[in-house]
Amino acid sequence: MARFSSYVAKQANADGFIRYTDEEHARWQTLMQRQYEVLPRYAAPVYLEALERLQIPQDHIPQCAEVSARLLESSGWRVVPVPALIDFAGFFEMLANRQFPAASFIRSAQEMDYLEEPDIFHEILGHAPLLSDPEYASFVQAYGAAGCRAKPEQRVWLARLFWFTVEFGLIQTDAGIRAFGAGIVSSRQELVYSVVDPGVERRTFDVIDILRTPYYIDILQPIYYVLESLDQLFELTQRDLIPLIKTARTLGLEALPCDRRRA
Ligand SMILES: [Fe+2]
Secondary structure, three states: OOOOOOOOOOOOOOOOOOOOOOOHHHHHHHHHHHHHHHHHEEHHHHHHHHHHHHOOOOOOOOOHHHHHHHHHHHOOOOOEEEEEOOOHHHHEEEEEEEEEEEEOOOHHHHHHHOOOOOOHHHHHHHHHHHHHOHHHHHHHHHHHHHHOOOOHHHHHHHHHHHHHHHHEEEEOOOEEEEEHHHHHHHHHHHHHHHHHHOOOOEEEEOOHHHHHHOOOOOEEEEEEEEEEHHHHHHHOOOOOOHHHHHHHHOOOOOOOOOOOOOO
């Protein structure tokens, strides 16, 4: 989560409607076109099926209410516009209540591939589709509930689990490793890089290992974790994450991985 934003949040009107300019809708269309050129090849089938289910418009920025209507049917989740970056406590509480906080602005033309903070394109194309998958959705809710129970000093450890799964997770498929994390599937550059780059370290999914692994928010990830299936996330809903954090803290953080700046 970035500490400073150069973007201004879009305010909803009394009906909850957020107005975007023609230029912003055109930027969305360009972003969708760029991403749809690479998604079928590099994104996981489970994500692509969820994307199909959600029927996200390609020619204009959808309202969160439209997306929520489809999510509510399949998993009881909603995407809720938030005015700006929110703190850990607010974030966890929303997830625990099946509400995904969505930044409302859209990135500038200068940051089409990646920006350090979430925008509406990342939230809707990246996060919303898999929230329609009941098992995945249960994991995100359980994660939020764990965050609500965690002490402030435990939350930064918990954040790594979200980072390496929901944001930057990879998964084994019949066709090989593919991406499902929101940060990857909403970035054209990282979607290709994470799946094919020979210099990337792709580790077997291990919760304690994940909790102990630092990450960067401003570079292409040097390390990803690969799930065998989304069942592994669902299995975590049956476990108490707090003792896992305590174990990870006892073992300590790993050294920072090597630095790969974005091109
Ligand atoms: Fe995100």
